[in-house]
Amino acid sequence: MTTTAPAPVDSTTAALTVTDVTVRFAGLTALDAVSFTVEPGSVHAVIGPNGAGKSTCFNVLSGVYRATAGTVRLGTTELTGLAPHAIAALGVARTFQNLALPPHATVADSLLLGRHRLTRSGFLATGLRLPSAAREERRHLERVREIAEFIGLEGALERPAGSLPYGQQKLVELGRALCMEPKVLLLDEPIAGMTADERRRTAAVVADVRDSLGISIVLVEHDMGVVMKLADAVTVLDFGRRIAGGTPAEVQNDPAVVRAYLGAPE
Numbered sequence: 001m002t003t004t005a006p007a008p009v010d011s012t013t014a015a016l017t018v019t020d021v022t023v024r025f026a027g028l029t030a031l032d033a034v035s036f037t038v039e040p041g042s043v044h045a046v047i048g049p050n051g052a053g054k055s056t057c058f059n060v061l062s063g064v065y066r067a068t069a070g071t072v073r074l075g076t077t078e079l080t081g082l083a084p085h086a087i088a089a090l091g092v093a094r095t096f097q098n099l100a101l102p103p104h105a106t107v108a109d110s111l112l113l114g115r116h117r118l119t120r121s122g123f124l125a126t127g128l129r130l131p132s133a134a135r136e137e138r139r140h141l142e143r144v145r146e147i148a149e150f151i152g153l154e155g156a157l158e159r160p161a162g163s164l165p166y167g168q169q170k171l172v173e174l175g176r177a178l179c180m181e182p183k184v185l186l187l188d189e190p191i192a193g194m195t196a197d198e199r200r201r202t203a204a205v206v207a208d209v210r211d212s213l214g215i216s217i218v219l220v221e222h223d224m225g226v227v228m229k230l231a232d233a234v235t236v237l238d239f240g241r242r243i244a245g246g247t248p249a250e251v252q253n254d255p256a257v258v259r260a261y262l263g264a265p266e
């Protein structure tokens, strides 16, 4: 579905390693010593029934919540306890479950927001319209165009992002995260609320992000069909604990997973 793929990130992208992460909220253990590894260039789904701890896990990875104990590392770089912007700057980008696009900004401007941390020219150089700043701006716009093409929205660059159908707005969000040139992309229910067509299109883009760009993806998703089709590995949570992990086929047949989903007695 894509024509021009943006240049791939370093194919030796590091693994994202979650080790014994525990998160406690007053009296409640939302995550209990959870460990898993997101292999470079893979789609790793985190699933589980309602209240299992998926969002909490996502929020720890993106730095919104601080783990009570345990570590998160990208390669050898410690991410534990860093602020969200610092984690993003180290190459872990996220999308949001609810749309977080400025309502009147064009698609191009929305994508450019993702380039912000990569912008070198200072305020003064840009303000004075120095040639170096102009060159840099051209480079960013070129990249924005490539990424718009990658997500299939090159024809919509000058349209207000808020005027697009919901599924396309979600793709703009994904594109904005890609504009950060991440090593790992955290996707929080990327297809929730979409039509069947939008779901198919988004799933294809997500697969393409892995296959063409080599970016690792952590996918928190309720739609089992999509998880089973897209994921290379699955971590299953229930009541804050990791109850199973493996390939989609392995976890699907795991009695603990079946019990957790069906609520059958032990």
Ligand SMILES: Nc1ncnc2c1ncn2[C@@H]1O[C@H](COP(=O)(O)OP(=O)(O)OP(=O)(O)O)[C@@H](O)[C@H]1O
Pocket: 025, 026, 028, 029, 030, 048, 049, 050, 051, 052, 053, 054, 055, 056, 057
């Ligand atoms: N900020 C918070 N303060 C207190 N408790 C929280 C907070 N966030 C989550 N929890 C609790 O932690 C547990 C895990 O919630 P979490 O939202 O991570 O689960 P989930 O698997 O994402 O659920 P769902 O599928 O319903 O979104 C729940 O019991 C929830 O009520």
